Amino acid sequence: MLQQVFRAYIGSFRDLRREVWLLAFITFVNRAGTMVIPFLSLYLTKNRGFSLEEVGWILTFFGLGSVAGSWLGGKLVDRIGHYRTMALSLLISGLFFIFLQFPTSFWGICTGIFFVMLVADAFRPAVFVAINAYSKPENRTRSVTLIRLAINLGFSAGPAVGGLIIAGAGYSGLFWVDGITCILAGFLLLKLLHPKRAFENPKEILLLPKSMIKDKPYLVFIGAMILFGFVFLQYFSTMPLYYASVHFLSEFNIGVLLGLNGFLIFLFEMPLIKYLESKARSPLFHIITGTILVGLSFLLINLTGWVGILLVAMIFLTLGEMIAFPFSNSFALKRAEGGKQGSYMALYSIAFSTGHIFGHNSGMQLIDKFGYAVTWNIMIFLSVVSCALVFYSWFLVKKEREEAAVDFKRSKASSK
Template sequence: MLQRIFRAYVGSFSDLRREVWLLAFITFINRAGTMVIPFLSLYLTKNRGFSLDEVGWILTFFGLGSVAGAWVGGKLVDRIGHYKTMALSLLLSGVLFIFLQFPVSFWGICAGIFIVMLVADAFRPAVFVAINAYSKPQNRTRSVTLIRLAINLGFSAGPAVGGLIIAGAGYSGLFWVDGITCIMAGLLLLNLLHPKKAVENPKDIISIPKSMMKDKPYLVFILAMILFGFVFLQYFSTMPLYYSKVHLLSEFEIGLLLGLNGFLIFLFEMPLIKYLESKVRSTLFHVITGTVLVAISFLLINLTGWIGIVIVGMIFLTLGEMIAFPFSNSFALKRAEGGKQGAYMAMYSIAFSTGHIFGHNSGMQLIDKFGYSLTWNVMILLSIITCVLLIYVLFLVKKETDASVLRAEESQIPS
């Protein structure tokens, strides 16, 4: 029985190209090093003495830099290619992460965070284009999932190691390790992954794309993803404060709890996605299911003060994330058929960057003025709105499909 499960697990990773595995490994090194981010709100309040209101605004600049980075990354990919864009982003962000520990003023930290995220998040659209270039078309969605697994495995190791670094060397050591690992990832990219190994699809390059801005189902979907990102990101900005102030967890304990998220994703996401793909359900149905599970995680946190509920809540969040993100990626890729995948995936990245702009700040302001309980209720309400929008997208896609079928039938009727 266990042998069969193991074979099925290994089988879910089959047929992926060597270059995709190398890209995943480089992404893992980079993500494992990005351990400053989960502790950023704690660093700003405990080490720098900023209020929750000020931290909220600093994290808004984090989101603004993320949006700008996704946009700049898309432009750079068009001009110099995905390979050079990824290398520049990794190497420069490594240096910038090291220097981020030195600003002490409010505006200095705002500027530092913005510049770091501008450079670091230029990597994201370049990675999507790289996946498109290095993977076989039939394995593209699983290639995206493998990159997500690398990110989350790195995220499971990063916060746990980060908590130890803070305990032993303080926050300064965290910035140094973060910067050095980004530089290492950039050097690995230059030495292991070669752009000549890419399998470019000429059709994707020369075709005249459909206009993404006229794709109504996709635009409504992006709005839903902005709201979903707004809710989801609370677990990595305001929720650590809740763990610290309400449940009195240490940085190391918070790191382990956040690390549980990435570890569970590494173990179960690929087999779960393969299993769900075998079910006769639409992609959007799975995204809705994931959103509901995330909402339940906030509901559980609000039901009891029992400390074990934070683990249960994290498990529900992780299940929701494992289902919602791969299938939302898949939906975006599907909508991009006949158009530019890079443009569609850049917009998908920007949706979550937009969540960074408003999510962190709004979460901090809500907690500061109304407390944690009401804030989590707001997240539940936003999750419900997200589900309603996704159901509307389902309706639009069905209407679109019915119209296409009707046109096809009419074209076959003899004149």
């Protein structure tokens, strides 16, 4: 039995190109050092002495930088290509992460975090386009999943090691490790990957608008992802504060709980995605399922004060994340084939960057004024709205294809 499970797990990784594996390895090295972000709210409150309101505004600059970086990355991809954009982002952001430990004033930290994210998040649309360039069309969702596995494997180790670094060397060690690993990832990219190895995907006849601005199903989908990101990102800003202040977890325990998210994704996401792909469902159906699970994780936390519910809620969150993110990436990449890929994927990245702008700050302000229970209820409501928007996008896509089929029949009939 165990041997069959192991073979099925290994089989889910087959047929992925060498370049996709190299891209995943580079992403893992980069993500393994990203220890600052999960502990940022704790660092700002406990080490720098900022209030929750001030932390909320600092995280708003984090989001502004992320939005600007995603936009910049999309423009750079369309101009200089995904390869150069990724290399520049990794190398320069590594230096910026190291320097981020030195500002002490409120505006100094706001400025520093803005420029760090401006450069670091230029990587995001570039890596999405790289996945599309290096993977076969039939393996696109699993290629996305492999990159996510690399991210989450690094994330599972990062927070746990980060908690140990804080205990032993203080918060400054996190900035050094983060910066050095970004620079190392940049050199690995230049050494191991080459743009000429990109796979020439066959051109497909796609029923897509030429302009992204006119792509209504995609824009509705982006609106849903903004709300989903708003909700999901609470687990990496306000939720650690909830763990510490309500359940009195230490930094190390918080790191282990957050690390469990990445560990579970590493074990189960690829087989789960391969299984779901075999069901011939729309990617939007899976996105709805994932969004519901994430909303349920907040509902579970509000049901009881038992500390064990944090573990159960993390499992629900992880299941929702494992389902929603790969299929949302895949849907965005498919729509991007009809226009400028950098711009399409930049907007997809901006959707989650917008969550950084409003999600962290709003979460902090809501907790400060109304407490955790009300804040989690609001997250549940936003999850429901996000599901409704995804369903509407699904309806628009179906209508789009039906209209295209009618036009095709009419053109075929007139040609006769």
